[in-house]
Amino acid sequence: EKMNLEISRICARYGIEYWGWMPVMEHRDEAEGAVALETEEERAQLLEKWEDMFSKCERVDGVFVPSSDPGMNKASLMMPFMEKAGAILRKYHPNAKMWMSHQDFEGEDLDDMFSYLADNKPDWFGGLVYGPWTKISLAESRKRLDPKYGIRSYPDITHTVRCQLPVYNWDPAYMQTEGREPINPRPVATKNFHNMYVPHTVGAITYSDGVNDDLNKILWSALAWDPESDLTQLLTQYGNYFMKSGLGPKIAEGLYGLERNWEGPLDTNPNILGTLRIWQEMEEAEPELVEKNWRFEQGLFRAYYDFYVRQRLVHESQIEKEVIDRILSTKPRAHDLAGGSVSAIYDCRLLLRMADLELIEEQVRRKLFFLGDQIFENIGSQLSVMRHGAGDYDRGTMLDTVDHPLNNRLWIENRFDEIEQLESEEDRMTALMEIANYEEPKPGTLYDDLGHPGRELHLIRPVGESIEPADQWTLKDEIQSWEPYLDTRRYSQQDGIGCFPRWSRNWELNLFYPTLDLEKSYMLRATIYKDEDSRYAFYADGQEIKPMGPPASLGETEIYKIPNDLTSDGELKIQWKVERGPGIHVTETWLIPQD
Numbered sequence: 066e067k068m069n070l071e072i073s074r075i076c077a078r079y080g081i082e083y084w085g086w087m088p089v090m091e092h093r094d095e096a097e098g099a100v101a102l103e104t105e106e107e108r109a110q111l112l113e114k115w116e117d118m119f120s121k122c123e124r125v126d127g128v129f130v131p132s133s134d135p136g137m138n139k140a141s142l143m144m145p146f147m148e149k150a151g152a153i154l155r156k157y158h159p160n161a162k163m164w165m166s167h168q169d170f171e172g173e174d175l176d177d178m179f180s181y182l183a184d185n186k187p188d189w190f191g192g193l194v195y196g197p198w199t200k201i202s203l204a205e206s207r208k209r210l211d212p213k214y215g216i217r218s219y220p221d222i223t224h225t226v227r228c229q230l231p232v233y234n235w236d237p238a239y240m241q242t243e244g245r246e247p248i249n250p251r252p253v254a255t256k257n258f259h260n261m262y263v264p265h266t267v268g269a270i271t272y273s274d275g276v277n278d279d280l281n282k283i284l285w286s287a288l289a290w291d292p293e294s295d296l297t298q299l300l301t302q303y304g305n306y307f308m309k310s311g312l313g314p315k316i317a318e319g320l321y322g323l324e325r326n327w328e329g330p331l332d333t334n335p336n337i338l339g340t341l342r343i344w345q346e347m348e349e350a351e352p353e354l355v356e357k358n359w360r361f362e363q364g365l366f367r368a369y370y371d372f373y374v375r376q377r378l379v380h381e382s383q384i385e386k387e388v389i390d391r392i393l394s395t396k397p398r399a400h401d402l403a404g405g406s407v408s409a410i411y412d413c414r415l416l417l418r419m420a421d422l423e424l425i426e427e428q429v430r431r432k433l434f435f436l437g438d439q440i441f442e443n444i445g446s447q448l449s450v451m452r453h454g455a456g457d458y459d460r461g462t463m464l465d466t467v468d469h470p471l472n473n474r475l476w477i478e479n480r481f482d483e484i485e486q487l488e489s490e491e492d493r494m495t496a497l498m499e500i501a502n503y504e505e506p507k508p509g510t511l512y513d514d515l516g517h518p519g520r521e522l523h524l525i526r527p528v529g530e531s532i533e534p535a536d537q538w539t540l541k542d543e544i545q546s547w548e549p550y551l552d553t554r555r556y557s558q559q560d561g562i563g564c565f566p567r568w569s570r571n572w573e574l575n576l577f578y579p580t581l582d583l584e585k586s587y588m589l590r591a592t593i594y595k596d597e598d599s600r601y602a603f604y605a606d607g608q609e610i611k612p613m614g615p616p617a618s619l620g621e622t623e624i625y626k627i628p629n630d631l632t633s634d635g636e637l638k639i640q641w642k643v644e645r646g647p648g649i650h651v652t653e654t655w656l657i658p659q660d
Contacts, residue, residue, distance in 0.1 A: 077124035084127040090136035102142040133169035140177035151189030162191025197229040218269035222281035234518035236331035240544040246461035250280040330519030344368035359444035366436040385472040392501040406493035479553040511656040516560030525575040561652030585658040594650040
């Protein structure tokens with residue numbers, strides 16, 4: 066409260082608008098499924114608390130009440146409560162307005178909200194705030210809202226996956242190590258996102274969880290002042306002002322480099338080393354920045370981190386290749402425990418452990434921990450749970466996940482444990498070959514690891530995906546929630562493309578196969594995560610194979626027989642259509658030729 070009051074005082078002094086972010090469920094446990102504002106007592110207590118705040122603030126121009134995140138709110142309860150809160154607010158600040166988001170609202174809640182606003186046209190209401198987890202588009206929101214009210218943008222500039230504005234074509238190696246809230250300067254993407262929203266909105270309040278997105282915050286504010294601002298000039302000014310005068314052009318170059326580091330498959334990304342050298346040159350020339358300037362330290366940290374992850378990825382991918390080669394060279398030995406499957410598993414376990422025994426870029430790793438501790442000391446950014454007291458491993462703890470396996474080691478070792486329990490050599494050999502031939506169970510199989518930008522060759526992306534990722538029904542390379550060092554699924558089962566439950570949009574996923582064998586029939590196998598309320602259909606060349614409806618089972622593997630006549634021209638387009646609801650998450654597909 067003390068901080069809010071002081072900021073209000075400062076804003077009043079400088080003539081700057083002051084808004085309050087005031088969720089109606091800040092003291093309730095969302096996990097219990099409680100609905101906010103259910104009782105008159107709760108409503109009265111919250112209004113009393115808010116009045117105390119309003120009365121103490123020197124200036125208030127707007128109060129933003131999110132419908133969700135946090136909260137599990139009902140529009141039928143929120144709108145009357147907002148009316149009462151608006152009356153109290155204007156008693157102390159006559160020109161102030163109440164604003165609300167419609168995050169997670171759908172169906173009845175959306176209808177109740179828009180009907181209330183259309184019927185009552187309240188003067189205390191300023192408009193809607195459009196943010197993450199909103200289940201209708203910005204265009205539809207504008208169409209349904211009375212023109213007298215504005216829509217303010219509430220962009221999520223802080224997250225990289227499972228979010229409103231995900232990183233496009235992000236490699237799963239980054240998803241596994243840098244996580245959902247890493248240091249994330251995204252200058253080009255930020256300008257694209259900002260200018261996409263401008264025609265439909267009146268300003269913005271950025272959604273941020275810390276200092277990891279510092280550049281994005283500054284850029285969004287600068288672009289709000291002038292959407293046509295030159296991006297390189299803004300980055301140069303950022304470097305000159307916050308780091309060192311005259312260093313701006315080099316800082317701009319380094320920030321562009323960090324964004325390019327995240328473009329496409331990491332193992333073939335040509336920018337990683339060049340970006341690191343840009344930051345190393347500044348590190349050598351400006352040692353005081355390494356000690357005292359947290360913004361510079363963040364950029365330097367990311368440059369080293371990206372390089373380290375790439376080096377590990379290349380090394381561990383080679384180890385996995387050697388493991389697969391060793392399995393494929395195995396000859397069954399039914400009566401000799403020193404050979405056959407038993408020896409193969411032993412040899413492969415030794416190979417997999419080389420990721421721990423052969424230290425890759427150990428000096429760079431030490432540098433990362435030094436810089437991480439410096440950043441924590443200088444600004445309090447928590448890059449580790451144990452070292453810095455971060456709240457969760459999925460919230461920017463890049464030091465804790467720096468050694469997360471970057472090959473399928475955990476999955477392979479788990480399979481080895483299972484195979485060793487099999488009694489016959491024949492069964493063990495069969496299971497080992499399933500590991501080695503996972504992606505090509507039959508010659509001629511066409512495999513896609515959806516969610517990996519370098520391994521989804523048959524995916525058809527919607528037109529405009531590269532510039533409109535904020536539309537939450539479009540396809541996203543994503544990774545599901547995960548437990549570092551504990552998830553024993555293949556990486557291809559953790560990343561994927563799809564619609565997560567909170568988005569609940571109608572959407573479709575299309576793959577196209579242009580050069581099929583005219584003499585073969587085909588079967589489509591897919592790994593799909595869903596729940597019992599998911600509603601989707603599957604089509605092949607427009608022909609319905611699975612009708613729209615719930616899943617036949619909750620198993621992860623689904624198999625579809627493709628009618629022969631559909632592949633007789635050597636081409637095939639397959640499609641999943643998903644209705645509004647929990648959605649599905651497709652992680653990998655195999656188009657398998659049949660004998």
